[in-house]
Amino acid sequence: MSSDGPYMPPESALLLLNPQTKRLVLNRRGSTVWEVTTDFGPYAVKVGYPTTVHAWTALAPAREAAVLRQLTSERILSGEWEHGTWSAQPWRKGDSLYELWEPYRFEKEPPAPSLDEALSCAVALAALHEKGWVHGDVQPAHFIVGQSAGTFLIDLALARGGRVPRAYDFPYRGCLVHYEAPEISASVLEFGTATPTREADVYALGAALFISATGWRHVDYPDDAPRPVQRQAIVKGPHRPVNVPGVLGDLIDQMLSPDPADRPTCAEVCESLTSAR
Incomplete structure (x- = not known):
């Protein structure tokens, strides 16, 4: 078992990228992420390693790279190193949804968050669903x-929808x-694994919009x-009252339905937000 990091990009990654600068972005839950500048533009380099709780985190970068190669024609790199795998993908410029909506969370009577920004997130998720994939890890971060390039949905290491090399695959x-839907939490509690679905992605989008707008998790637990x-609280419910004003609040409430069949599809979320603008 490796230590808790952070780890430098492996030599094999450095040889392929030849970075001019490196900036440590984060190191947690078995992943060290660097922003590097290269002749091809800025790249995100993810260095995976096992933790005392999870071994799959060592495989996550290579698994994500395998997913991205099926979704984009961009230059995606990956490889193995002493403690696991690494990957490199173009850096996405912009603010996370949670960062972007911070001003709303500090007003006594906050206005309704931007429907355009909510729509851009729903469009990014809907585009993934239209390609036959589910994300499995939807969250505000x-x-x-982006300011001009639209909204990017990142961190696809848990996505399902295509073939992944067996050496880099692992159960969900x-x-x-x-941001887990009740049916996902219930399955993990009972079986240790679950099957990610579009309906669970929609639930997670609703939870992500809610916490970004209010600062509160949609379900209360210590x-x-x-x-x-935590998962038992998700399963038992109910979720907190959705106090986000306007059309967005009504839509979030629908997305957080405990019954997957009662949730709107991501395409329907997009339609509702578009017509409300």
């Missing part, structure tokens, strides 16, 4: 809202619990609660 054991306790 994974929507990068849920995602960040704050900050330090173990994950099984």
